[in-house]
Amino acid sequence: MKKRDFLSISDLSMGEISTLFERARAFKKGNITKSLEGKSVVLIFEKASTRTRLSFEVGISALGGHPVILSTETSQMGRGEPIKDTARILSGYCDGIVLRTYEHFRIEELAQWASVPVINALTDLLHPCQVLSDCFTLQEQLGSIKGKKIAWIGDGNNMANSWIDAAGLFGFELMLACPKGYDPDNELLKKALKKGSSIKIVRDAKLAAKDAIAINTDVWASMGWEAEKEVRKKAFANFQVDQNLMKLASSNAVFMHCLPAYRGLEVSDDVLEGKQSIVWEQAKNRLYVQEAILEFLIGKKG
Ligand code: CP
Ligand code: NVA
Numbered sequence: 001m002k003k004r005d006f007l008s009i010s011d012l013s014m015g016e017i018s019t020l021f022e023r024a025r026a027f028k029k030g031n032i033t034k035s036l037e038g039k040s041v042v043l044i045f046e047k048a049s050t051r052t053r054l055s056f057e058v059g060i061s062a063l064g065g066h067p068v069i070l071s072t073e074t075s076q077m078g079r080g081e082p083i084k085d086t087a088r089i090l091s092g093y094c095d096g097i098v099l100r101t102y103e104h105f106r107i108e109e110l111a112q113w114a115s116v117p118v119i120n121a122l123t124d125l126l127h128p129c130q131v132l133s134d135c136f137t138l139q140e141q142l143g144s145i146k147g148k149k150i151a152w153i154g155d156g157n158n159m160a161n162s163w164i165d166a167a168g169l170f171g172f173e174l175m176l177a178c179p180k181g182y183d184p185d186n187e188l189l190k191k192a193l194k195k196g197s198s199i200k201i202v203r204d205a206k207l208a209a210k211d212a213i214a215i216n217t218d219v220w221a222s223m224g225w226e227a228e229k230e231v232r233k234k235a236f237a238n239f240q241v242d243q244n245l246m247k248l249a250s251s252n253a254v255f256m257h258c259l260p261a262y263r264g265l266e267v268s269d270d271v272l273e274g275k276q277s278i279v280w281e282q283a284k285n286r287l288y289v290q291e292a293i294l295e296f297l298i299g300k301k302g
């Protein structure tokens with residue numbers, strides 16, 4: 001059977017996602033199965049991570065597998081060994097590879113040359129594990145999200161791009177408020193619109209927030225863009241999620257953030273800590289949804 005990778009949400013069908021969510025719900029209830037017994041999964045983080053790295057490491061262990069951390073600085077990857085060579089070497093020792101990296105082509109190349117499943121733990125372009133898990137959390141909180149309005153406020157970054165990917169599959173309406181010059185990936189957007197997804201980009205955060213069931217934001221300067229921090233602070237000045245913005249959303253709306261968050265920049269402290277915030281549940285659910293992904297791609301079949 002051909003190996004499967006998880007590089008973007010659109011690598012999965014809605015039927016597969018429903019099955020994954022069922023498994024994630026079972027894992028969350030404590031019904032864990034040892035489906036990775038005897039299997040090793042290598043984790044490579046070329047950017048910083050707290051949640052993703054820990055939830056993968058803990059999740060692999062909980063499923064009976066063995067997580068192996070490979071640091072780029074102390075491995076030959078940091079000295080320039082080609083990805084296509086690394087991919088074939090790792091495939092000889094391990095049953096799956098989890099990678100967080102910069103340019104998206106790096107993970108595509110890894111997946112092309114690896115004979116074991118590759119999971120995207122974030123690239124400059126996408127953050128599929130986070131957004132898939134966020135859709136799980138939203139459904140858990142509010143029930144079906146089909147036809148509902150979800151707002152994205154701020155940078156058209158990897159998170160925004162993965163929400164665009166998810167919109168068509170889950171059938172929600174996505175409105176993104178981004179300052180001019182900080183739009184999501186145009187190719188990805190065009191593809192999603194062609195498939196009939198309901199996605200709109202606006203310049204006014206209030207317009208996006210109005211009647212939404214979820215208000216989402218993320219840092220203004222993602223990893224790799226730190227040098228632009230000050231310029232971005234000015235460009236994003238009207239894009240902070242605060243109580244006034246939350247008031248425009250639907251009365252039972254939730255506030256979402258993948259974290260880490262910068263209080264006083266993209267979100268006010270009272271919103272992040274407020275009763276509409278579901279950020280801690282979002283972080284917790286990463287574990288269960290990723291366990292389901294690991295089981296699906298790498299676990300023993302049958
Ligand atoms: N949300 C998220 O991916 O967090 P980390 O960068 O800590 O992994
Ligand atoms: N957009 C952020 C997400 C961090 C989890 C970044 O790429 O830094």
